[in-house]
Amino acid sequence: MASISVIQFKNEARNYHQERLERKxxxxxxxxxxxxxxxxxxxxxxNLPLIFKxxxxxxxxxxxxxINIYSLNGNLLKSSKAxxxxxxxxxxxxxxxxxxxxxxxxxxxxxxxxVDGIKNRSSYTQIKDDKFKPLGILNLPYVDDDSxxxxxxxxxxxxxxQVYFFMLIIAFALAYFLASYITxxxxxxxxxxxxxxxxxxxxxxxxEANSRExxxxxxxxxxxxxxxxxxxxxxxxxxxxxxxxxxAKQVAHEIKNPLTPMRLxxxxxxxxxxxxxxxxxxxxxxxxxxxxxxxxxxTSVASAFSNFAxxxxxxxxxxxxxxVVEFSLDIFNEEYISFESNEEEIITIMDRTQLIRIxxxxxxxxxxxxPEEQTEKSILVAVKxxxxxxxxxxxxxxxxxxxxxxxxxxxxxFTTKTSGMGLGLGIIKNIIENYKGTITFExxxxxxxxxxxxxxxxxx
Numbered sequence: 001m002a003s004i005s006v007i008q009f010k011n012e013a014r015n016y017h018q019e020r021l022e023r024k025x026x027x028x029x030x031x032x033x034x035x036x037x038x039x040x041x042x043x044x045x046x047n048l049p050l051i052f053k054x055x056x057x058x059x060x061x062x063x064x065x066x067i068n069i070y071s072l073n074g075n076l077l078k079s080s081k082a083x084x085x086x087x088x089x090x091x092x093x094x095x096x097x098x099x100x101x102x103x104x105x106x107x108x109x110x111x112x113x114x115v116d117g118i119k120n121r122s123s124y125t126q127i128k129d130d131k132f133k134p135l136g137i138l139n140l141p142y143v144d145d146d147s148x149x150x151x152x153x154x155x156x157x158x159x160x161x162q163v164y165f166f167m168l169i170i171a172f173a174l175a176y177f178l179a180s181y182i183t184x185x186x187x188x189x190x191x192x193x194x195x196x197x198x199x200x201x202x203x204x205x206x207x208e209a210n211s212r213e214x215x216x217x218x219x220x221x222x223x224x225x226x227x228x229x230x231x232x233x234x235x236x237x238x239x240x241x242x243x244x245x246x247x248a249k250q251v252a253h254e255i256k257n258p259l260t261p262m263r264l265x266x267x268x269x270x271x272x273x274x275x276x277x278x279x280x281x282x283x284x285x286x287x288x289x290x291x292x293x294x295x296x297x298x299t300s301v302a303s304a305f306s307n308f309a310x311x312x313x314x315x316x317x318x319x320x321x322x323x324v325v326e327f328s329l330d331i332f333n334e335e336y337i338s339f340e341s342n343e344e345e346i347i348t349i350m351d352r353t354q355l356i357r358i359x360x361x362x363x364x365x366x367x368x369x370x371p372e373e374q375t376e377k378s379i380l381v382a383v384k385x386x387x388x389x390x391x392x393x394x395x396x397x398x399x400x401x402x403x404x405x406x407x408x409x410x411x412x413x414f415t416t417k418t419s420g421m422g423l424g425l426g427i428i429k430n431i432i433e434n435y436k437g438t439i440t441f442e443x444x445x446x447x448x449x450x451x452x453x454x455x456x457x458x459x460x
Contacts, residue, residue: 025125043129065141067140068141072135076091097109101126101137108125125138189205202229315352319347320347321346321347328360336379338381341384348457350458357427358432365425365451366379371398381394385457389455392454395451396450399448435458437454440452
């Protein structure tokens with residue numbers, strides 16, 4: 001609108017100046033014709049200066065315009081300018097303008113030039129006698145004064161900008177309130193969707209929206225919540241059944257392992273039993289020892305399965321993590337186990353027994369990860385506070401973990417050792433996650449492994 005308005009103002013200004021010049025020119029020509037019809041001088045080109053000697057200034061004052069009269073060949077004959085402002089030799093009319101005047105139907109031509117950014121119009125038209133014979137050329141210089149229109153444009157643009165600024169403020173405010181009103185229901189749905197999780201009971205949306213489409217969306221979401229709850233129940237049940245099936249297979253396999261040597265031992269004793277054998281007592285002791293070893297193996301399998309299947313209830317107490325971790329290392333006789341902490345006291349609330357289980361299990365794994373034949377052995381246990389967490393690291397220089405085993409390291413039935421059920425890391429991972437903590441590790445095969453346990457510091 002501003003651009004169109006500026007163009008319109010410029011067009012009006014151009015038309016105004018053009019029409020104004022034409023009106024002045026017509027009025028001056030009529031006045032000149034009147035003077036020519038009443039003069040006593042013969043109507044010739046040479047007599048024009050005499051005819052308009054005094055009249056030209058009167059004409060200029062009446063019509064408020066500068067008037068110049070030229071001969072037909074372009075030389076200045078008379079001008080309304082003051083005598084001191086007229087050059088001794090005034091420049092003639094350019095030849096191309098004279099040709100344009102003579103060749104036009106109206107015997108008229110308007111020359112337009114811009115000087116210092118100001119547009120100057122100059123009209124040239126023939127002066128004729130009563131018999132329409134050309135006597136000279138009338139020149140009316142005219143300067144396009146656009147100051148009025150420029151002021152008008154400036155005021156218009158200021159008013160337009162004020163109006164549009166006010167309208168924009170109203171539009172923004174209206175859009176904000178309309179958007180808030182319309183999207184309020186959508187925001188509620190969005191928040192509910194963001195809170196939706198398979199691991200929790202999700203709430204339905206109970207609002208009544210003003211839009212039929214949003215109501216359909218709410219109904220679809222509520223139906224999805226019902227189906228999601230059913231799916232979560234079925235999935236949890238399926239996962240539990242699958243986990244127990246896998247665990248049962250593992251336990252059955254571990255129990256069968258000691259049963260085979262026990263059966264072979266009994267069968268061998270039955271075939272070779274001789275009451276009169278002088279070494280009977282020694283053989284009976286060997287037989288008993290073998291059975292007891294296999295029974296102990298079965299007992300350890302049952303204990304590990306029991307520990308994993310039913311985690312004991314937490315007996316939380318206020319304890320110093322640094323002191324408990326250092327105390328946990330006292331049961332190990334290996335001289336290459338070292339301990340360090342940058343603080344003497346980091347107080348938190350947790351189960352002492354479960355924290356000791358975490359440390360002993362990780363240190364035991366670190367000891368088993370170092371080969372017996374390795375000369376330089378090192379296990380470093382460190383405790384450090386980081387913001388609202390206490391970090392416990394167990395670093396060894398053992399053989400490390402092979403790349404193919406890394407992603408399975410925390411699986412309950414996975415182990416890289418020749419003995420045991422592989423439940424240790426699964427148990428401590430369960431303990432750590434119950435305290436909203438994390439356990440991670442970094443390893444390089446052939447150089448060692450570092451396990452990092454991060455537990456939140458819980459205060460009263």
